[in-house]
Amino acid sequence: MKKLSYLISAFSLVSCATQQVEEKPNVIVILADDLGFGDVSAYGSNTIHTPNIDSLANGGVCFTNGYATSATSTPSRYALMTGMYPWKNKNAKILPGDAPLIIDENQYTLPKMMHGRGYITGAIGKWHLGMGSGNVDWNNTVKPGAREIGFDYSCLIAATNDRVPTVYVENGDVVGRDSLDPIEVSYEKNFQGEPTAISNPEMLKMTWAHGHNNSIVNGIPRIGYMKGGQKARWKDEDMADYFVGKVKNFITQHKDSAFFLYYGLHEPHVPRAPHQRFVGKTTMGPRGDAIMEADWCVGELLAHLRKEGVLEKTLIIFSSDNGPVLNDGYKDGASELVGKHSPSGGLRGGKYSLFDGGTHVPFFVYWKGRIHPMVSDALVCQVDILSSLAAMLHSDLPKGLDSQNYMNVFLGKKESGRKELILEAQGRLAYRAKDWIMMPPYKGSLRNLTGNELGNLGEFGLFNVKTDPAQQQNKATQYPKILDSLKQHFFSSVEGYYHGEVEEEPLK
Ligand code: NG6
Ligand code: CA
Numbered sequence: 001m002k003k004l005s006y007l008i009s010a011f012s013l014v015s016c017a018t019q020q021v022e023e024k025p026n027v028i029v030i031l032a033d034d035l036g037f038g039d040v041s042a043y044g045s046n047t048i049h050t051p052n053i054d055s056l057a058n059g060g061v062c063f064t065n066g067y068a069t070s071a072t073s074t075p076s077r078y079a080l081m082t083g084m085y086p087w088k089n090k091n092a093k094i095l096p097g098d099a100p101l102i103i104d105e106n107q108y109t110l111p112k113m114m115h116g117r118g119y120i121t122g123a124i125g126k127w128h129l130g131m132g133s134g135n136v137d138w139n140n141t142v143k144p145g146a147r148e149i150g151f152d153y154s155c156l157i158a159a160t161n162d163r164v165p166t167v168y169v170e171n172g173d174v175v176g177r178d179s180l181d182p183i184e185v186s187y188e189k190n191f192q193g194e195p196t197a198i199s200n201p202e203m204l205k206m207t208w209a210h211g212h213n214n215s216i217v218n219g220i221p222r223i224g225y226m227k228g229g230q231k232a233r234w235k236d237e238d239m240a241d242y243f244v245g246k247v248k249n250f251i252t253q254h255k256d257s258a259f260f261l262y263y264g265l266h267e268p269h270v271p272r273a274p275h276q277r278f279v280g281k282t283t284m285g286p287r288g289d290a291i292m293e294a295d296w297c298v299g300e301l302l303a304h305l306r307k308e309g310v311l312e313k314t315l316i317i318f319s320s321d322n323g324p325v326l327n328d329g330y331k332d333g334a335s336e337l338v339g340k341h342s343p344s345g346g347l348r349g350g351k352y353s354l355f356d357g358g359t360h361v362p363f364f365v366y367w368k369g370r371i372h373p374m375v376s377d378a379l380v381c382q383v384d385i386l387s388s389l390a391a392m393l394h395s396d397l398p399k400g401l402d403s404q405n406y407m408n409v410f411l412g413k414k415e416s417g418r419k420e421l422i423l424e425a426q427g428r429l430a431y432r433a434k435d436w437i438m439m440p441p442y443k444g445s446l447r448n449l450t451g452n453e454l455g456n457l458g459e460f461g462l463f464n465v466k467t468d469p470a471q472q473q474n475k476a477t478q479y480p481k482i483l484d485s486l487k488q489h490f491f492s493s494v495e496g497y498y499h500g501e502v503e504e505e506p507l508k
C-alpha cells in the first residue's frame with residue numbers, strides 16, 4: 001500500500017512537472033511598426049507576399065479582429081507593457097528621442113511578471129517608451145530604462161528610426177560611444193556647425209516631405225538635432241541584420257531556460273531604408289521592400305528557433321503597434337507606387353486615425369504543435385497579453401489593470417473575446433462593443449499631413465464594422481438606442497479622461 005501511494009505520488013510529481021514544462025513556453029512578442037491589416041498576405045491580399053509572417057498566421061490563430069490600443073506607437077507599446085489603457089497616462093503620446101521613461105519604476109509590467117515566473121527577459125529593437133529621467137547624458141549609462149521595468153537584457157533604439165539619437169543602446173549604454181566624440185541631443189535647437197536638411201540639402205539621399213528636416217545621419221534627415229557619436233551612429237540599411245543578430249544571440253544564450261523576448265521591428269516605419277538585398281523586391285518602392293525585410297526578419301527568427309530546437313517550446317505573438325501610413329514625412333514614393341495595394345486592407349483611416357485603420361492590425365498567435373491552426377473573429381487586444389500570459393503562468397496580478405485574461409482565446413480554445421474595447425488616437429477615444437464602434441463628435445481637421453483620415457466626424461459616429469468594415473455608413477441616427485447604450489458605457493468607463501475637445505498634436 002505504502003509502495004503504491006509512493007508510486008502514485010511519484011507519478012503525480014512527474015505529470016505535474018511535465019505539465020509545468022508544457023505550460024511554461026518561451027514567449028516572443030514581435031511588434032512591427034506601422035504595419036497595416038492589409039500589409040500581410042495572410043489576410044488575403046495578393047498585392048504583397050509575406051510568407052514568413054503568413055506562416056505564423058496559417059500555423060496558428062489568425063485573428064481578424066485584433067487590435068492595438070492606440071493609433072500611434074508610444075501609447076500602444078505602453079499598453080502592451082503595462083496592461084493599462086494608455087489614455088490614463090498623460091505622458092503616453094509620441095515621444096521625442098530624449099524623453100524620460102514614462103513607465104514608473106514601481107509600476108507592474110509584462111516583463112516583471114514574466115521575470116517573476118522565472119523567465120529571462122529581453123527587449124530588442126524599437127523602444128519608444130522613454131529612457132532616463134530627463135536631460136539624458138548619452139555618454140554614460142542611461143537609466144532608468146528597460147532594466148528598471150523588468151528586462152534583464154535590452155538592445156534598443158530609444159525612440160523611432162526617424163528620431164535622434166540615431167544610436168543603439170545596449171543595456172543602457174550607447175554602443176560604440178566614444179568619450180572623445182561625445183553625443184549631444186536637442187529637440188530645441190541645432191548645434192553650431194552641424195549640417196541639417198535645410199542648410200545642407202546636397203548631403204541628402206532621401207528628401208523630407210514634412211518635418212524631418214533637422215540633423216542628417218547616413219544621408220537621411222531626422223527629427224531632432226544631434227552632435228558627436230560619429231562611430232556610434234547606425235546605418236539604417238543594416239538595422240534589420242543588427243537586431244536579427246541580437247535576437248539570435250539572445251535565443252541561443254537562453255535556450256535552456258525559459259525566456260521572454262519583446263522584438264520591436266522597425267519596419268515599415270519611416271525612413272524606409274531596407275538593406276540592398278530587399279531593394280526592388282516589390283513594385284511598391286521602399287515601403288514594400290521594407291515589409292519584405294520585416295518578413296525576412298521573422299523568417300530568420302523562426303529558422304533560428306528551429307535550429308536551436310526550441311520552436312515547439314515557443315509561443316509567438318505577432319502584431320503591429322498601429323495602422324499603416326504612406327507619406328509619413330519623407331518623399332520615398334510610398335503613395336505614388338502603392339498601386340492596387342491597400343495597406344489598411346480596406347479599413348478606413350490608418351495611423352493616427354480613430355477610424356478602424358488606426359488600431360485594427362495584424363494579430364497572430366503561434367505555438368507549433370500546441371495551437372490548431374484557425375481563423376478567429378474574436379475581439380482581441382494587445383493590452384490583454386499581460387493578464388493572459390499571467391493566467392497561463394499562474395501569476396497573481398495587482399488589482400486595477402485594464403488587461404484581461406483571454407488566454408484561451410489566444411490559444412484558439414475559445415472563440416469569444418472581449419466584449420468591449422476603448423481605442424485611442426492622439427488623445428481622442430472611441431468605443432467598440434461587439435460589432436459596433438461609437439465615435440464621439442470630435443471636431444478638427446479631417447486629415448493630417450499624411451493624408452490619413454483622422455476620424456473627426458463632428459457628430460456622433462456609429463458603425464457596424466462586421467457589415468461595414470470600411471465604416472462608410474454612419475448608423476447613429478438610424479439606431480439611437482444602440483448609440484445611447486454605447487455612449488453610456490463609454491462615458492462611464494472614461495469618466496475623468498474624456499475631454500470633448502482635444503487639442504490637435506501637430507505633426508512637426
Ligand atoms: C510623427 C512623425 C512621423 C512619425 C510619428 C511617430 C513628423 C512630421 N511626423 O510626429 O514621421 O515619426 O511621429 O510614429 O515628424 S510612431 O509610429 O512611432 O508613433
Ligand atoms: Ca508605429
